Amino acid sequence: xxxxxxxxxxxxxxxxDLEVNLLQDSLNNIRTATTRLxxxxxxxxxxxxxxxGKKMLVPxxxxxxxxxxxxxxxxxxxxxGTGYFVxxxxxxxxxxxxxxxxxxxxxxxxxxxxxxxxxxxxDEAGAVLQAKLKQLAPQT
Amino acid sequence: MASPxxxxxxxxxxxxxxxxxxKIQKDIAKNHQVRKKYTIQLGENELVLKELELLKExxxxxKLIGPVLxxxxxxxxxxxxxxxxxxxxxxxxxxxxxxxxxxxxxxSKREAVLKVQQRMQALQAGKAKA
Numbered sequence: 001x002x003x004x005x006x007x008x009x010x011x012x013x014x015x016x017d018l019e020v021n022l023l024q025d026s027l028n029n030i031r032t033a034t035t036r037l038x039x040x041x042x043x044x045x046x047x048x049x050x051x052x053g054k055k056m057l058v059p060x061x062x063x064x065x066x067x068x069x070x071x072x073x074x075x076x077x078x079x080x081g082t083g084y085f086v087x088x089x090x091x092x093x094x095x096x097x098x099x100x101x102x103x104x105x106x107x108x109x110x111x112x113x114x115x116x117x118x119x120x121x122x123d124e125a126g127a128v129l130q131a132k133l134k135q136l137a138p139q140t
Numbered sequence: 141m142a143s144p145x146x147x148x149x150x151x152x153x154x155x156x157x158x159x160x161x162x163k164i165q166k167d168i169a170k171n172h173q174v175r176k177k178y179t180i181q182l183g184e185n186e187l188v189l190k191e192l193e194l195l196k197e198x199x200x201x202x203k204l205i206g207p208v209l210x211x212x213x214x215x216x217x218x219x220x221x222x223x224x225x226x227x228x229x230x231x232x233x234x235x236x237x238x239x240x241x242x243x244x245x246x247x248s249k250r251e252a253v254l255k256v257q258q259r260m261q262a263l264q265a266g267k268a269k270a
């Protein structure tokens with residue numbers, strides 16, 4: 001990078017900064033998704049502790065609940081994406097949550113590594129840029 | 141001998157070529173966006189296919205059509221998802237070919253613009269000397 005002109009260095013730094021921002025956004029998204037899956041997993045676990053026939057309130061809208069009874073807590077409907085839902089047992093449902101959480105965690109780790117590398121490149125570009133500007137500036 | 145008319149014509153040519161170039165660049169950007177959307181959909185569909193393959197024969201599969209959850213046959217769901225994956229992959233290949241073509245056009249337009257700029261500079265240098 002030492003051989004590049006000030007202009008080129010500026011361009012490289014801006015480009016890498018943009019990439020770092022994009023990667024940070026992706027990291028945030030993965031964190032949000034993992035939190036939601038954790039909540040789902042906890043809810044499943046709670047559900048499995050409830051006896052059949054237990055009285056409960058079923059949400060029809062965000063402000064309207066209707067009294068009902070718990071039917072079969074062993075069967076759960078899982079959203080697997082693109083509009084498909086699969087009926088699974090409680091055990092399979094928990095397993096599904098665990099699998100997804102593992103997948104997300106490994107994606108998160110890969111992304112984190114990539115983002116750190118990019119950040120290093122961006123910082124290096126910035127440092128070399130500063131040095132060059134100092135060289136060019138005080139001619140007195 | 142550089143007449144102002146020749147300079148004006150070169151300028152017009154330059155503008156036209158520059159406009160063409162920016163249009164090509166916009167097309168390339170649009171191509172990237174569409175291809176991003178398709179790549180995301182392909183990933184999601186492949187996840188769904190994996191889940192479906194883990195299921196036993198008698199497991200119940202439902203599809204959300206609007207506000208209605210409709211029971212679907214596992215074989216049919218598998219076939220549907222596979223077809224979508226095929227379609228999206230074909231679209232991505234088409235987009236790839238299109239973007240390569242656009243990039244070639246972009247490069248040749250850039251060269252053309254450069255040539256016109258050089259001619260203009262030569263012409264104006266000639267004018268300055270005279």
